[in-house]
Amino acid sequence: MADGTPHPTGAGASGRPWSPATTVVAAGRPPRTPDAPVNPPLVLSSTFVGAGKPGPGARTYARSSNASWEPLEEVLATLEGTGEDGGALAFASGMAAVSAVLALVPLGGRVVAPRSAYNTSVELLEQLDADGRARVTFVDVADTAEVESALAGGADLLWLESPTNPLLEVADLPACAAAGRGAGAVVAVDGTFATPLVQQPLALGADVVVHSVTKLLSGHSDVLLGAVATSDAALLQRLSTHRRVHGAIPGPFEAWLALRGLRTLALRVERTGATAAELARRLERHPAVGRVRHPSLPSDPGHERARAQMRGAGSVLSLELVGDDDGALAAALVDRLGLWTPATSLGGVESLVERRRRHANEPPTTPLGLLRLSCGLEDVEDLWADLEQALDGGA
Ligand SMILES: Cc1ncc(COP(=O)(O)O)c(C=O)c1O
Structure with a gap:
């Protein structure tokens, strides 16, 4: 989502909200004007024509916004139910999206996270802890009591993955999210294994959902990509700024391929x-x-x-x-x-x-x-x- 770009409502002319199966096909299309392409075009340009001070949503440079990411982000935001204030952001890989969310933690902040989950996410959490950048308490996310007790002293981030990779453990997302929010934590859920068609963490109480778009969302083992989605405008802004300043942006072709896969x-x-x-x-x-x-x-x-x-x-x-x-x-x-x-x-x-x-x-x-x-x-x-x-x- 480019800053300031409105999301589609996910409702057709009938007013009936689209089901997810329709959204994956129908959202993120160019306007239906005569001679317009049916598919979003692939925009291969690192810079955009402009003069003077850029206004909200204006294109300047392709690290800040890119027309080839936006249709994919629109579809993901609609599927995750972010609402108008929130949105989705595509990242260069699932790990780039994970890193952006972990970067929300202040220096020395507390994180509660799964000890058993996607290996590289656990590795990154261990690194943050070892380097003294965060204090991470590792828990069994399927054990809600353990999650709650780890959160007892307050936390900055509750990182969940459900179902977990590769043990297929299922966290009680409503209970864990409520405990996380009660502890003052941002609640993030890696929903890669489920996809938004099977599970919608935002509706279950999470603040942010993270995906390795590389997997089912793209679906053809031909692209690496990640995404985050949130209903919280302030969080979205922070994550968008992180992406812009750290530069973990998706390539336009990868985003185009991911959307092509997402249609099915x-x-x-x-x-x-x-x-x-x-x-x-x-x-x-x-x-x-x-x-x-x-x-x-x-x-x-x-x-x-x-x-x-x-x-x-x-x-x-x-x-x-x-x-x-x-x-x-x-x-x-x-x-x-x-x-x-x-x-x-x-x-x-x-x-x-x-x-x-x-x-x-x-x-x-x-x-x-x-x-x-x-x-x-x-x-x-x-x-x-x-x-x-x-x-x-x-x-
Ligand atoms: C659950 C989960 N989260 C995140 C990632 C990281 O995604 P990527 O490989 O796109 O960086 C993976 C990759 O396997 C994963 O399985």
Whole structure:
């Protein structure tokens, strides 16, 4: 969002508010004037014609505002329900967006954050703490009492991720957000695994929602991008200023690609979520599998919370094999897979599998043998057949 640019209302001529499935397709389009393009144009210019003092919303330099980010930001803001005072901002990557939110913490300020979450976010939080720039208390975000007690002395930021990567833990977002606000903290939620179609943290009490747009939002494993969204005009201004002065801006082409991918988000979320739930159900019954984590499963600790605050359970699941203390069985299973691609990341059209502890910065709370599966758009029967032959091949 360029400073001062109004957001669309998300309502068509009928006055009926658009559903999210319509918003992803219909919002962020150029005005319907004769001969106008249907898609927002890609604007490749680092500077814009102007003379004198720039007014509000005026384009000057492409680090401050860029026509190629704005349609994407409009769609994200509408999906997150930021309202007219708030908005969304695209960043160069998910980590650039995470960094911008962590930079809201004053020097020496207190942060409460998950000990088990996306590895690089945890790494950055540990760095901030080690460098004395913030005092971070790490908690189990699924344990609301632990979150509340960590907040007891007051805090500047409550950082949440839900569901968490890769343990799929579900935080009680309304309860944690209320506790965070009560402690005087800005409440931020990394909602990457859910997307705004499945979970809307702002409506559940958060101040800021953060996304790795790289994942499901873009959806094709061809772009790195991040975003923040907030209903709070003052926070939006601070985050926008941070982006401008630190320079973690998205490239116009990346933003254009992300919007192109976002147009099919509703279909992809529905299909990949259904595939993940079906595979989780089948995997749970396989004798070689010791544990499956996916909030769709009634056996999952996050099941009831997910039902209360999410519309679906997402397209990522994790599994551990029976007797796999050191991860050797998981590594061998990955080698036997033919359709699932062994690769990091998630949320693309192709199904990916990864043993997360292969990364040196993966939190030790992730079991050595945990495999994270990101379900893509392939036929669920083909995905299952590949998993089943790999599971049976190790018997
Ligand atoms: C939950 C979560 N948050 C943030 C990030 C960082 O996003 P990016 O890789 O776009 O910087 C990731 C990346 O995997 C993630 O899974």
